[in-house]
Amino acid sequence: MSAVLKKFLLKIKENIIFILAFLVPAVILSCIFIGSEVYPFGDSIYLRSDCYHQYAPFYKELYRKITEGGNLTFSWNIGMGVNFSAIYSYYLASPINLLLGIIAPGGNVLLAIDFLIIVKTGLCGFSVAYYLTKKHNKKSLITILAGLFYAMSSYMVAFSWNIMWLDCLLLLPLITLGLEKLVKEKKYLLYTITLGIAIFSNYYIAIMICIYLVIYFLIQLFSSECEKNFKYFAGRIWLFAKYSLIAGGIGAVMILPALYALSYTASGEMNFPEIWSNYFSIMDMLSRSMMDVPVSIFNAHEPNLYCTVAVFMLVPMYCFSDKVNKSEKIGKIILIAILLVSFNTNIPNYIWHGFHFPNSLPARESFIYIFIIITMAYEAVIHLKDFTTRQIGACFAGAMVLFMIIEEHYVDTVDYPFQIVYVSAIFLSLYFILTLLYKNKRLHKNVVIYLLFIVAIAESTINGTQEEAFKVTGYSYYLEDNDGITAILDEIDDEDFYRVEKLDRKTKNDAAWNDYHGVSIFSSTANAGFTDFLGALGFEKSTNAYSYYGSTPFTSSLLSVRYVIGNSTESVPEDYMQLVGSDLASSRHLFKLDYTLPMGFMLPSYFEELWNMTGNNPFVIQNSFAQAATGIPDMFTQLDASNVNQTAYINVNEDSDVYIYVTTYIENIDYVAENTETEFYLSGSATGLKHRQIVHIGEVPAGTTVTVTTRDTDASTLQLYAYNLDTQVLDQVMAALSDEGLEVESYDDTRITGTITAMNSGVMYTSIIYDEGWKAYVDGEQVEITCIGGAMLGVPIEAGTHTVELKYTPEGFVLGWFITVGSIIILVCCVLYDWNKKKQLETAELDEEIDEDEDEDEETDHAADKVVKVDETDETNKTAEVSETAEDVEVEVGVDVELIKAEIDLQAENEEKIEN
Numbered sequence: 006m007s008a009v010l011k012k013f014l015l016k017i018k019e020n021i022i023f024i025l026a027f028l029v030p031a032v033i034l035s036c037i038f039i040g041s042e043v044y045p046f047g048d049s050i051y052l053r054s055d056c057y058h059q060y061a062p063f064y065k066e067l068y069r070k071i072t073e074g075g076n077l078t079f080s081w082n083i084g085m086g087v088n089f090s091a092i093y094s095y096y097l098a099s100p101i102n103l104l105l106g107i108i109a110p111g112g113n114v115l116l117a118i119d120f121l122i123i124v125k126t127g128l129c130g131f132s133v134a135y136y137l138t139k140k141h142n143k144k145s146l147i148t149i150l151a152g153l154f155y156a157m158s159s160y161m162v163a164f165s166w167n168i169m170w171l172d173c174l175l176l177l178p179l180i181t182l183g184l185e186k187l188v189k190e191k192k193y194l195l196y197t198i199t200l201g202i203a204i205f206s207n208y209y210i211a212i213m214i215c216i217y218l219v220i221y222f223l224i225q226l227f228s229s230e231c232e233k234n235f236k237y238f239a240g241r242i243w244l245f246a247k248y249s250l251i252a253g254g255i256g257a258v259m260i261l262p263a264l265y266a267l268s269y270t271a272s273g274e275m276n277f278p279e280i281w282s283n284y285f286s287i288m289d290m291l292s293r294s295m296m297d298v299p300v301s302i303f304n305a306h307e308p309n310l311y312c313t314v315a316v317f318m319l320v321p322m323y324c325f326s327d328k329v330n331k332s333e334k335i336g337k338i339i340l341i342a343i344l345l346v347s348f349n350t351n352i353p354n355y356i357w358h359g360f361h362f363p364n365s366l367p368a369r370e371s372f373i374y375i376f377i378i379i380t381m382a383y384e385a386v387i388h389l390k391d392f393t394t395r396q397i398g399a400c401f402a403g404a405m406v407l408f409m410i411i412e413e414h415y416v417d418t419v420d421y422p423f424q425i426v427y428v429s430a431i432f433l434s435l436y437f438i439l440t441l442l443y444k445n446k447r448l449h450k451n452v453v454i455y456l457l458f459i460v461a462i463a464e465s466t467i468n469g470t471q472e473e474a475f476k477v478t479g480y481s482y483y484l485e486d487n488d489g490i491t492a493i494l495d496e497i498d499d500e501d502f503y504r505v506e507k508l509d510r511k512t513k514n515d516a517a518w519n520d521y522h523g524v525s526i527f528s529s530t531a532n533a534g535f536t537d538f539l540g541a542l543g544f545e546k547s548t549n550a551y552s553y554y555g556s557t558p559f560t561s562s563l564l565s566v567r568y569v570i571g572n573s574t575e576s577v578p579e580d581y582m583q584l585v586g587s588d589l590a591s592s593r594h595l596f597k598l599d600y601t602l603p604m605g606f607m608l609p610s611y612f613e614e615l616w617n618m619t620g621n622n623p624f625v626i627q628n629s630f631a632q633a634a635t636g637i638p639d640m641f642t643q644l645d646a647s648n649v650n651q652t653a654y655i656n657v658n659e660d661s662d663v664y665i666y667v668t669t670y671i672e673n674i675d676y677v678a679e680n681t682e683t684e685f686y687l688s689g690s691a692t693g694l695k696h697r698q699i700v701h702i703g704e705v706p707a708g709t710t711v712t713v714t715t716r717d718t719d720a721s722t723l724q725l726y727a728y729n730l731d732t733q734v735l736d737q738v739m740a741a742l743s744d745e746g747l748e749v750e751s752y753d754d755t756r757i758t759g760t761i762t763a764m765n766s767g768v769m770y771t772s773i774i775y776d777e778g779w780k781a782y783v784d785g786e787q788v789e790i791t792c793i794g795g796a797m798l799g800v801p802i803e804a805g806t807h808t809v810e811l812k813y814t815p816e817g818f819v820l821g822w823f824i825t826v827g828s829i830i831i832l833v834c835c836v837l838y839d840w841n842k843k844k845q846l847e848t849a850e851l852d853e854e855i856d857e858d859e860d861e862d863e864e865t866d867h868a869a870d871k872v873v874k875v876d877e878t879d880e881t882n883k884t885a886e887v888s889e890t891a892e893d894v895e896v897e898v899g900v901d902v903e904l905i906k907a908e909i910d911l912q913a914e915n916e917e918k919i920e921n
Contacts, residue, residue: 006414007699007846008825009576012567020136021290022144022145022146022149023085023134023135023138025149025165025591025840026079026130026131026133026149026152026153026852028128029139029153029229030126030127030152030153030465031123031126031128031130032128033120033121033126033462033465033466033469034123034127034157035355036466037452037466037469037470038051038119038303039047040479040526041475042468043477043480043482044115044119045116045511047480048480048481049477049479049480050119050477050478050479050480050483050707051119051474051475051476051477052107052113052115052117052118052166052477052478052483053165053478054285054302055527056118056166056169057478057483057512058512058513058527059096059512059514059527059528060096060118060166060167060169061115061118061137061518062112062512062514062515062517062518063085063092063096063514064097064102065112065517065520066080066518066520067097067102067105067515068105068106068112068113068424068693070089070122071103071105073104073445074106075754076753076754076755078090078262078814078815078818079754079755079813079815080092080517080519080754080756080790081522082521082522082523082548083514083516083523083526083528084515084523084524084525084526084531084774085523085524085526085530085772085773085774085896085911086562086773087264087526088262088776088778088830089526090423091262091263091266091267091530091795092265092530093259094208094259094262094263095169095263095529095530096169096528097170098169098205098207098259099121099169099172100205100206101121101172101201102121102125108121109846111178112627115182115480115483116739121532123170125168125171126165126171127170128157128175129156129175130152130153131147131153131175132150132152132176132178132179133155133156133178133197133379134148134151135178135182135385136380137151137177139157139182140182140185141384141387143387143581145387146458147383147387148345148383148592149456150479151380151382151383152314153461153465154381155312155464156374157468159293159298159309159311159312159463159468160174160309160310160371160372160476161174161188162300162309162370162471163301163309164302164309164473164891165365165475166604167366169206170208170369171208172202172203172206173206173207173211173327173766174372176199176202176203176206177203177214177373177376178846179374180196180200180214180218181376181401182501183195183196183197183246183348184196184218184221185225187241187248188226188241188244188245189225189230189231191240191244193248193835194832194836196248196252197248197251197255197832198252200218200248200834201251201253201254201255201256201828202251202255203256204252204254204260205253205255205258205259209359210369210371211256212359213357213358213359213369213370213373215249216323216361217370217380218249220340221336221340223336224244224332224336224340225333225357226238226241226336226806227332228332228333228336229449234486234569235309238921241524243253245328245658245687251828251832251835254824254825254827254828254829254831255825255828255829255832256822257482257820257822257825258818258822259821260455260838261817261818261820261821261824262815262817262818262821265273265376265777266815266816267530267816268528269532269533269534269776270531270549271531271548271549272549275360275361277352277355277360277722278351278751280351280353280865281351282391283349283350283351284305284306284350284351285306285307285349285534285771287345287349289389290305290308290345290348290349292411293307293308293309293310293311293312293316294310294311294312294316294858295408295411295425295429296313296314296424296425296428296429296436296464296467297424297428297473299422299473301368302365302473302709303364303365304367305369306349306367306368307367307368308368308371308374309346309368309701310348310371310375310381311867312375312378312909313382313461313465314404314436314464315432315433316378316381316382316570316870317384317404318397318400318401318404318433318437318440319381319382319386320378320382320385320403320920322396322400323381324338324381325396325400326384326385326388326391327391327548328388329388329392337377337380337381337399340377341374341378341381344370344371344377345374347368348367348372348416349369349388350370351624354368357370364549373657374466385570389440389444392444394445396446396645396840397437397440397441397444398437398841400436401692402432403545404408405430407428408426408430408433409426409703411426412426423588426469432464432785435460436457436460439453439456442827443457447648449908451682454710456516462541470889477500477747483511486511487519488588488590488591489591489592489593490570490588490591491519492588493586493587493593493595494519494520494521494595496586497586497595498817499750501604502522502565502567502604502749502757503522503565503566503601504521504522504523504524504564504566504567504568504772505522505523505566505569505570506523506524506525506553506566506568506569507553507571507574508569508571508572509571509572510552512527513525513526513527513550513551514526514527514528515522519861523553524551524552524566525550525551526550526551526552526554527549527550528549530549530553531550532774532776534775534792534796534800535551535774535775535796536548536550536551536797536798538794538795538796539796540564540697541553541618541623541626542560542596542623542626542627543555543556543557543623543626543698543838544556544625544698544841545559545561545628545696545697545698546696546697546700551695553566553701554698555623555697555698555699557627557699557701557730558599558600558663558730558735559627559640559730559735559738561598561600561601561782562598562600562601562602563630564800565601565602565603565772566598566601567593567598567601568585568595568596569598570593570594570595571593571596572593572594573592582599583594583596583599585597598829600735602742602746602772603744603745603746603748604744604747604759604773605747605761605769605770605772605809606742606743606745606746606747606761606770606773607745607746607763607764607765607767607768607771608633608767608768608793608799608804609634609765609767609771610766610767612768613793614794615629615632616629616630616634616794618627618794621668622666622726623699624641624664624699624728625641627641628641631734634741635741635742637734637737637738637739637824637910638729638743640730640734640735641728641729641730642840643662643728643729644656644661644663644727644728644729645658645727646725646726648722648723648724649714650721650722651714651717651721651723652712652713652714652719652723653712653714653724653725654710654711654712654713654772655702655707655710655711655713656710657706657707657708657709657711657729658707658708659729660704660705660706660707661707661874662704662727662729662730662732663702663703663704663711663727663728663729664702664727664730665699665700665702665713665726665728666698666699666700666725666726666728667694667697667713667723667724667725668702668724668726669715669720669722669725670695670720671694671695671715671717671719671720671722671723672692672693672695673690673692673693673694673716674694674700674715675690675692675714675892676688676689676700676702676712677711677715678702678705678709678710679707679709682706682708682709683706683708683709684710684751685706687703687705687707688700688781689703697753698829710921733758733773744764745761745762745764747760747764748760748761754815755812755813757809757810758808759809760807760808761802762805762806762807763803763805763807765804766802766803766804767801768793768799768801768802768803769799769800769801770793770799771797771798771799771811773797773798774797774802775790775793775795775796775798775799776798776816777816778809778815778818779811779812780812780813781800781809781810782809782810782812783800783801783807783808783809784807788801789801791875798811867895870875
């Protein structure tokens with residue numbers, strides 16, 4: 006066996022606990038995926054909720070940018086063109102994502118996402134084991150189980166699909182270890198680096214970690230064994246503040262652009278609660294710590310607190326132990342109490358979530374609670390020998406009484422099936438029995454450990470396979486139309502700027518997934534102003550999403566949509582679009598719209614004064630836009646409509662292209678247009694109307710009655726607007742606006758150049774969302790951009806022909822880079838300064854030791870000289886003089902002269918032997 010291999014195997018042996026702490030949860034989750042037939046072991050994929058609708062498309066866009074060299078600050082493929090650095094900082098900033106080109110073979114980001122979830126789950130287990138080992142300076146197999154309970158907690162089971170959060174979860178134990186070292190040993194490097202990476206990776210979860218760190222710092226400050234005085238407190242507070250700021254500075258390149266982007270979103274507003282209120286009882290929360298309790302994902306407030314039922318016995322043992330640090334114990338109990346109150350009351354809940362209430366996915370900070378509970382339970386285990394059997398039995402009995410109370414009050418409901426109490430009681434009993442066997446040495450230690458591993462792995466696996474855990478979706482279904490869409494998009498040969506949309510989307514982020522410039526978006530970073538703009542025009546919109554659904558030929562042209570993709574040719578209005586390509590294998594068809602305005606076109610300078618966006622009638626608002634821009638009125642004309650309860654009737658007196666807008670808050674409608682005289686019949690349905698969108702009924706001949714009904718029983722009446730689109734007027738409006746259009750000559754992710762001829766001075770409307778990161782240059786001179794309709798980018802243009810250039814740099818991006826680089830430089834300087842200072846101290850100490858050794862040598866030589874002189878004088882006075890010398894030397898330097906004499910005699914004998 007080679008020396009290198011021996012060294013490698015030795016390293017594995019030394020770190021086997023950390024390796025197993027990673028592998029055990031990673032293998033368990035892999036087995037769960039295999040059992041769920043997750044690809045490549047079946048035709049499923051673990052994409053849940055937002056991971057399905059947002060993260061996968063965003064990962065695909067990131068993959069393209071990494072592999073094709075795109076710019077990470079802007080993307081045209083998401084929501085009309087968005088600040089991609091804001092999306093990156095919230096969803097994609099994990100450093101490991103930069104390896105997507107490697108871990109996503111052939112662009113298979115779905116497989117990469119599931120792989121990363123498994124890896125990060127394993128790293129959660131590793132980090133807890135590493136923390137406990139270093140904190141207690143003891144390697145123990147129990148740390149593997151502690152890591153398993155953290156990595157397979159109900160928080161992970163519920164939220165592991167939020168892959169961007171997992172970096173912060175796996176870093177939390179390391180950050181905590183770094184903070185402890187900072188307080189106790191004044192070592193700051195681990196704390197600063199891990200906290201900096203956490204803030205960089207996901208600033209949102211990092212907010213919760215930072216709140217926790219303030220509390221935990223106070224716990225460590227008062228529980229440290231260092232001497233407590235003003236210098237100690239001031240020094241540690243300074244270190245904590247200094248290196249926390251440096252860590253925040255490291256993440257500034259992510260934080261600052263995100264903050265600016267959030268100011269444009271619905272989340273940018275803060276509405277601090279005025280009244281303190283609570284959500285549920287303490288018993289409710291304690292029951293959430295039981296095994297197999299259904300995970301809380303889309304509920305309003307219920308936290309996910311389970312990690313292992315053993316904590317019901319071990320945490321009380323920790324609280325009653327006199328072997329743990331008393332101050333730290335009190336601090337952790339207070340921290341747990343603060344967290345429990347935060348889960349249950351509105352104001353702390355609001356603060357922990359970054360001064361916002363979460364939209365489902367409740368108690369997102371509960372992973373901190375789970376981590377602290379696990380550390381408390383572990384300390385009870387390592388002090389197990391100090392507990393009596395009676396004390397352990399009392400804690401076990403108390404837990405069982407609590408289980409009976411929970412059974413009495415909470416089982417047999419939808420949320421709490423009866424088996425949770427019995428399963429929890431069985432596993433807690435097993436832990437109790439194994440604890441007694443280990444303590445009383447009834448079985449060999451290794452046998453008990455093996456049995457403990459079996460029980461713990463079984464517990465975590467059972468909880469991880471509950472009905473609501475790790476739900477999967479169809480792998481083939483998610484990919485079914487990819488090739489077809491790619492094929493028909495390849496048929497487009499237009500070189501200038503245009504947008505494409507799907508009439509039957511899979512998600513609102515299909516454009517990011519399929520690589521085309523789309524309109525729709527679902528993201529926390531959705532621009533609120535543009536969302537309201539689209540809503541006013543009749544498009545579908547919600548708090549953090551908007552889509553192309555609800556378009557009309559006019560509004561579609563305002564957004565520069567030139568092509569649409571559909572799966573049917575029958576429902577497409579032929580007057581507005583023409584079939585230009587098809588993929589028979591996927592039944593996908595490409596249509597080119599007849600009405601598409603340029604990316605930019607001129608509006609009169611007084612346009613904003615004339616355009617009326619008030620009211621809830623999108624047809625009136627569209628008419629107002631057209632008339633303010635061109636002077637041409639009545640693009641839409643109102644039809645006669647009436648309603649009786651849940652039915653509305655539209656009387657069509659002349660041939661019309663009918664559009665309706667339902668104002669009643671309902672989810673769906675059915676409609677029938679029938680004319681017995683002409684034998685005309687048209688029927689259809691529409692859903693998703695709670696987000697308010699225009700519905701196109703179609704072309705209806707004169708004398709037809711359109712009947713609209715709803716299946717929504719919550720609605721007592723059905724109210725709507727009905728209008729006819731006059732295509733002749735639409736033609737005139739389109740011609741007028743197209744006359745002064747921007748001719749795009751070139752564009753990329755962050756730059757657009759083109760020319761425009763303006764007949765009169767005014768404002769160039771662009772189909773670009775207003776963002777102050779855009780800079781406009783007309784004939785090489787920068788001009789001030791304007792905001793049209795509270796949403797769209799406008800550029801002031803004088804009469805004449807001009808070259809226009811638009812450049813984009815996210816707000817705060819440059820400053821963020823300066824702060825990040827500066828913070829790293831400051832940290833490096835601190836490390837070098839401390840390293841140099843340490844070297845100087847070591848050198849000074851070494852010089853002092855050398856000087857002391859030299860002094861001792863000189864004094865020893867001096868004493869030896871005196872002894873030699875004694876030997877050379879009168880032999881009869883030798884003993885007295887030597888004694889006198891010895892006394893002198895011993896007083897001066899403490900040298901044992903008898904020893905010196907013996908050494909001299911021995912040296913003399915050796916010299917005689919050499920001479921002989």
